[in-house]
Amino acid sequence: MLSRTADHLYWMAxxxxxxxxxxxxxxxxxxxxxxxxxxxxxxxAWRAILGISELQGAFDAAYGTLDAKNVLxxxxxxxxxxxxxxxxxxxxxxxxxxxxGVLTTEVWETQNATWIELRxxxxxxxxxxxxxxxxxxxxxxxxxxxxxxxTMLDDEALVFIRLGTFLERxxxxxxxxxxxxxxxxxxxxxxxxxxxxxxxxxxxxxxxxGFEIYRKVYRDSITPARVAELLMLRADxxxxxxxxxxxxxxxxxxVRNDVSAGTERLAGKMHxxxxxxxxxxxxxxxxxxxxxAFMENIYALGNGISRDFLVPLGA
Numbered sequence: 404m405l406s407r408t409a410d411h412l413y414w415m416a417x418x419x420x421x422x423x424x425x426x427x428x429x430x431x432x433x434x435x436x437x438x439x440x441x442x443x444x445x446x447x448a449w450r451a452i453l454g455i456s457e458l459q460g461a462f463d464a465a466y467g468t469l470d471a472k473n474v475l476x477x478x479x480x481x482x483x484x485x486x487x488x489x490x491x492x493x494x495x496x497x498x499x500x501x502x503x504g505v506l507t508t509e510v511w512e513t514q515n516a517t518w519i520e521l522r523x524x525x526x527x528x529x530x531x532x533x534x535x536x537x538x539x540x541x542x543x544x545x546x547x548x549x550x551x552x553x554t555m556l557d558d559e560a561l562v563f564i565r566l567g568t569f570l571e572r573x574x575x576x577x578x579x580x581x582x583x584x585x586x587x588x589x590x591x592x593x594x595x596x597x598x599x600x601x602x603x604x605x606x607x608x609x610x611x612x613g614f615e616i617y618r619k620v621y622r623d624s625i626t627p628a629r630v631a632e633l634l635m636l637r638a639d640x641x642x643x644x645x646x647x648x649x650x651x652x653x654x655x656x657x658v659r660n661d662v663s664a665g666t667e668r669l670a671g672k673m674h675x676x677x678x679x680x681x682x683x684x685x686x687x688x689x690x691x692x693x694x695x696a697f698m699e700n701i702y703a704l705g706n707g708i709s710r711d712f713l714v715p716l717g718a
Contacts, residue, residue: 408502409563410713415498415514416567422491423544424575428452429478430537431610436471438602449474455578456486475533480525488540492521495547507554510547517543565654566708573647574701576611580634581694583607584627604630611642631690632682644697648674651704658712666707673700 432452436445449469453459458477461484466473481487485494496518503511520543529536548568555561583603604625608614613633620637621629635644652674655667685693 404559411498411502412563413567416564417571418491418495420571426537426540431606455582509554569647569650645677663711
């Protein structure tokens, strides 16, 4: 497969996944903002949204005033923000269009229909009911993945789509947990949560579709340590770091070439560290430190995949 074709497939998947993750994050933020809380807490919550994507500086330069309306405008409909939902779904559609002949008709039509309908959805519906808009984004991204898995031949094209999906998902889960864990402060060291802390951790779980999964797995009250274990070390949690790395390792193996040994070794090392870690060891080493190292490795892994298989970054 040509590297440029693989590049378009990989980034189509990454942008689709990123749009869904942004919608999930904003949906929970909007719901949480309705709870009784101080103005300082409200501002910190919106600031955390920007911090997850490392967009605080870009937001301040473009908007200045940090409030819900401006953050939603920046993260949903601002085409100048490459992580906004509009920018991500547009980029996903453009990458799909570039390799339309490799995709099935159903996959292309799904990406194209999402992009066409997006413009209508951005009108009055967003102001009146942002939750309905975020549900629509999540549904369209689910549909795109389902149609892809249900209609595409299981060949190299699908492997690069999977690589993009799971690398983006791992990066998002790590960023979300890192910012929220840091924001919780001492909440990581005790198990009896205040009412505010309960809503805080419950919101984090809902942002990764993990609230019901937590209840099913642990059948107990929410604790920061269990949340960290679920989102980092549980292989049966679809959005955990370990589950994502299992997919990255398997798909890298499927497309290995003469120069990809180093990238495959890094992915294998990251997977092994998660697979054999205990949450007690992670807490002792520091969740912030562990996630910081993981995110640095994810960045290096993305560069390695681009160098070995795709169009090199900046080319």
